[in-house]
Amino acid sequence: MAVAIALSRRGRPSSAPNPNVGCLLVRDGKVVARGWTQPGGRPHAEAVAIAAAGEAARGATAYVSLEPCAHASPRGPACSDSLIVAGVARVVIAAQDPDPRTDGAGITRLQAAGIEVVTGVLPAGARAAMAPWWTRQVEGRPFVTLKLATSLDGCIALRDGSSRWITGERARAHGHLERASHQAILVGRGTFEADAPKLDVRLAGLADRSPKKLLLTTGGAPEGWTAVASPQAIADVDSVLVEGGAGAASAFLAADRVDRLLLYRAPILIGGGKRALGDIGLTDLAEAHDRWRLSDSRLLGSDRLDVYERIRTY
Amino acid sequence: MAVAIALSRRGRPSSAPNPNVGCLLVRDGKVVARGWTQPGGRPHAEAVAIAAAGEAARGATAYVSLEPCAHASPRGPACSDSLIVAGVARVVIAAQDPDPRTDGAGITRLQAAGIEVVTGVLPAGARAAMAPWWTRQVEGRPFVTLKLATSLDGCIALRDGSSRWITGERARAHGHLERASHQAILVGRGTFEADAPKLDVRLAGLADRSPKKLLLTTGGAPEGWTAVASPQAIADVDSVLVEGGAGAASAFLAADRVDRLLLYRAPILIGGGKRALGDIGLTDLAEAHDRWRLSDSRLLGSDRLDVYERIRTY
Numbered sequence: 001m002a003v004a005i006a007l008s009r010r011g012r013p014s015s016a017p018n019p020n021v022g023c024l025l026v027r028d029g030k031v032v033a034r035g036w037t038q039p040g041g042r043p044h045a046e047a048v049a050i051a052a053a054g055e056a057a058r059g060a061t062a063y064v065s066l067e068p069c070a071h072a073s074p075r076g077p078a079c080s081d082s083l084i085v086a087g088v089a090r091v092v093i094a095a096q097d098p099d100p101r102t103d104g105a106g107i108t109r110l111q112a113a114g115i116e117v118v119t120g121v122l123p124a125g126a127r128a129a130m131a132p133w134w135t136r137q138v139e140g141r142p143f144v145t146l147k148l149a150t151s152l153d154g155c156i157a158l159r160d161g162s163s164r165w166i167t168g169e170r171a172r173a174h175g176h177l178e179r180a181s182h183q184a185i186l187v188g189r190g191t192f193e194a195d196a197p198k199l200d201v202r203l204a205g206l207a208d209r210s211p212k213k214l215l216l217t218t219g220g221a222p223e224g225w226t227a228v229a230s231p232q233a234i235a236d237v238d239s240v241l242v243e244g245g246a247g248a249a250s251a252f253l254a255a256d257r258v259d260r261l262l263l264y265r266a267p268i269l270i271g272g273g274k275r276a277l278g279d280i281g282l283t284d285l286a287e288a289h290d291r292w293r294l295s296d297s298r299l300l301g302s303d304r305l306d307v308y309e310r311i312r313t314y
Numbered sequence: 315m316a317v318a319i320a321l322s323r324r325g326r327p328s329s330a331p332n333p334n335v336g337c338l339l340v341r342d343g344k345v346v347a348r349g350w351t352q353p354g355g356r357p358h359a360e361a362v363a364i365a366a367a368g369e370a371a372r373g374a375t376a377y378v379s380l381e382p383c384a385h386a387s388p389r390g391p392a393c394s395d396s397l398i399v400a401g402v403a404r405v406v407i408a409a410q411d412p413d414p415r416t417d418g419a420g421i422t423r424l425q426a427a428g429i430e431v432v433t434g435v436l437p438a439g440a441r442a443a444m445a446p447w448w449t450r451q452v453e454g455r456p457f458v459t460l461k462l463a464t465s466l467d468g469c470i471a472l473r474d475g476s477s478r479w480i481t482g483e484r485a486r487a488h489g490h491l492e493r494a495s496h497q498a499i500l501v502g503r504g505t506f507e508a509d510a511p512k513l514d515v516r517l518a519g520l521a522d523r524s525p526k527k528l529l530l531t532t533g534g535a536p537e538g539w540t541a542v543a544s545p546q547a548i549a550d551v552d553s554v555l556v557e558g559g560a561g562a563a564s565a566f567l568a569a570d571r572v573d574r575l576l577l578y579r580a581p582i583l584i585g586g587g588k589r590a591l592g593d594i595g596l597t598d599l600a601e602a603h604d605r606w607r608l609s610d611s612r613l614l615g616s617d618r619l620d621v622y623e624r625i626r627t628y
Contacts, residue, residue: 154467253583266603269606273596280586283472291582
């Protein structure tokens, strides 16, 4: 299942609006096919794996990171039907599909066809791998990542606004990779005016992955940009990378709309420069605790990247 | 030699005003004795090891983190003489003693007695282990550690000043351990007024290690405290821990008098609170780089401690 979940990440973010799912077909202890949701959302992961396996799918075990769908569409048959037709013997599922058109119906259909079904294998890992789609599906809002690039003392620029460069090349390249994995990036008015021409993915081979551009503003947006009036008002995307500046970052934090925090930190001290955040509505220090969990930490050149995830209990 | 250097750290800070030295005696591939500079600076590391070894010192190799002294004092004989009398066959030295009373004279005396001498083995490690004494000896100033305990966005308190607690118990206990390893702690006026009664070492068994208390002020100091007018004006101590607040920290950084940075960081966001630093005189971002090198990083509960050392080239 861990492999199926890893495969699912390959469909992110290109599988939108469909969930990025991974599928592994195993027969006699050997992997006979792998699949993940293709760009635009079709074919689904199961369809890709079944096509690759051919006759080898018969009698195999399918590991899927999300319950196979039960709803056919003009773009293809339901995956639960495809698995039955392919003759798989057993289906192992990480997470049940929260989409009301499936939500258990895929499992029921497989079982009715005499297929053994195991559910709930590494569900948290599968949900994390498809967090953008899951957040949109279950909560009706996008999964938001906030990126901050600061000095050790939490500054994002000198007092005069100069911020080139705080972090080094490797950290900045990592930031571009993060852009490529999001459907949209968002900046506030100040960052827009300072950096607008540069908010593209500048990595070889990924230039076509430049995300939709959102501007947090109560006014209008120029061509190529979409105006967003508030953190609550984002439509049509599953994942948003909030890039700056302090105003936009603070607005999203104050609204508790940040799910993941990317903290790039350079080994420098600025002192008295522009700070990463303004007021986020905190009045009691105790309330600041137990909200963020470190999920990754790595050195990028001489900079450190710490990734924190918002601890949420639904 | 790495073991001798590790032993030398046991004498810190109690060996002051003498250097904290480590000594290992090895004969026939076996460690026959160990020693480090005792509280108050005597006996020296070599004397401790020679006394422990007895006859086993004859023909042994002595590993010492600092060149054995060549100057006798009313408190004891010169260590180079003691090693000759003990009959060691070989002396391996990490760093040559910058004290003008030795500074090569110890090596010369050992060689004149027919002892094989090897020098320059792990000198940087030895210097780092006795950084406080070395800094005082070579630069005529104390070795200064700056401690900052911040949120992820670089705040040391809420806007209203409340700072209990940003970091957790383990990080705070580590901070007390750092106090115990310094000869003096220093705070500014604001921190003094807020926290003065609490600036002791509160760790079982180390209460008697509470360091000298310095107050950065142009005025006088209350009983039990010593007034220090500027970062350049500290006398009589080898090591100072600057504990806060932002004013004191910024003054030491602006004067480039910080050698080591302890950065305790809690996984919380404050936003718009009190910042760790004020102006430190930086006007060009390029000048902020290549000044600090990460020397240690560890998790203390859910907090992270990053230790940075000032890169200095003399």
